[in-house]
Amino acid sequence: MHERAAEALGLRGHYQLIEVAGADSAGLSMMLEGVRRLGFAGVNVTYPYKEAVVPLLDELAPGAAAMGAVNTVVVRDGRLIGHNTDTTGFARAVAPLLAPADNAVAVIGAGGVGKAIAFALASQKVSDIRIVDSEPARAEKLASLLNTNGTKVGARVASSVEDALEGATGLINGTPVGMLPNRDTPAPPALLRANLWVADAVYSPLITPLLAAAQAKGARIMTGRELAIYQAADAFELFTGLAPSTEIMGEAFDAVMAARSAAYQAA
Structure with missing residues (x-):
């Protein structure tokens, strides 16, 4: 490139x-x-x-x-x-998916990419960011950074993906789960629904297991491209x-x- x-x-x-x-x-x-x-x-x-x-x-x-x-x-x-x-790039990428009503988005992963995604959402005026991570302390740290950085965001740690998705309009995977050769998904397909948009930071493959499951439910998706x-x-x-x-x-x-x-x- x-x-x-x-x-x-x-x-x-x-x-x-x-x-x-x-x-x-x-x-x-x-x-x-x-x-x-x-x-x-x-x-x-x-x-x-x-x-x-x-x-x-x-x-x-x-x-x-x-x-x-x-x-x-x-x-x-x-x-x-x-x-x-990653932050400025994701802000540009996700903007077309966001609508004025998109004030609650679930983010899986609080590492380097997850941090960038969460700050990008804050820059796009998403006011309710739910963070879930396999290491709760890392999620707590990210939520604290968002809430004390003058972003006017209500970030919180979710206890599970199910908790994060309750009433959310969007879901973003900010982990390497689903990157080849891994074929796992960070969110159980049963939790996905048609009125949810789903994005994945993974781009190898472009259609990850998470995005394939979201498509099957009729959800809008955004690849890592x-x-x-x-x-x-x-x-x-x-x-x-x-x-x-x-x-x-x-x-x-x-x-x-x-x-x-x-x-x-x-x-």
């Missing part, structure tokens, strides 16, 4: 995967120091390091500081500055100072997903 967007703008761009498995703080710090010294414009940070990198950076943009999670690190004058374009594209577009603009074509980035995303799907089916 980044390389295609750069090409369309007449730039020479290189986006390099840096595979880091099981890194501790020292390992992440070493990698970030390499980013600082080797001339990168910046890097994206993915699961499970979005919170772990926060104390290793020189500065945080206000949004990233508020939630304590970073998915984009920009290098400016030798300083590493953390941003969160839009979040993936919009967060990348916002990161690209931070890296380069130029606004990319989301249409071109979308074409690049679709080409990669089609190739992945073909490879998975062949296997």
Whole structure:
């Protein structure tokens, strides 16, 4: 996506995967120091390091500081500055689903992506955010951050997905559950209904077991495609100072997903 967007703008761009498995703080710090010294414009940070990198950076943009999670690190004058374009990207992606009556949304997951989703909902004036997480303390922390951040949100911890969905108009999965090769769903299909919209941050596959179950109930759905594209577009603009074509980035995303799907089916 980044390389295609750069090409369309007449730039020479290189986006390099840096595979880091099981890194501790020292390992992440070493990698970030390499980013600082080797001339990168910046890097994206993915699961499970979005919170772990926060104390290793020189500065945080206000949004990233508020939630304590970073998915984009920009290098400016030798300083590493953390941003969160998952939040801005998801806000752009979810806006078409939201109606004035959408004041109660259930969010599954309070990790790095779940935090970004919850803050994105707050930025879209959703006033009732129900958070459920396998670690209640993590959900409590996110609810507290939302309620004390001047967002005018009534965030609360839900005891279960069923509790979170009581009277809700939307459901969002902010966990890796359902990402290939995992085929589980974070919400029992019996709880889904036609008058509920359902979104998933997972994009591999695009139609996760959760979204397939929601479709079967007649619910509106949103795949992880839009979040993936919009967060990348916002990161690209931070890296380069130029606004990319989301249409071109979308074409690049679709080409990669089609190739992945073909490879998975062949296997």
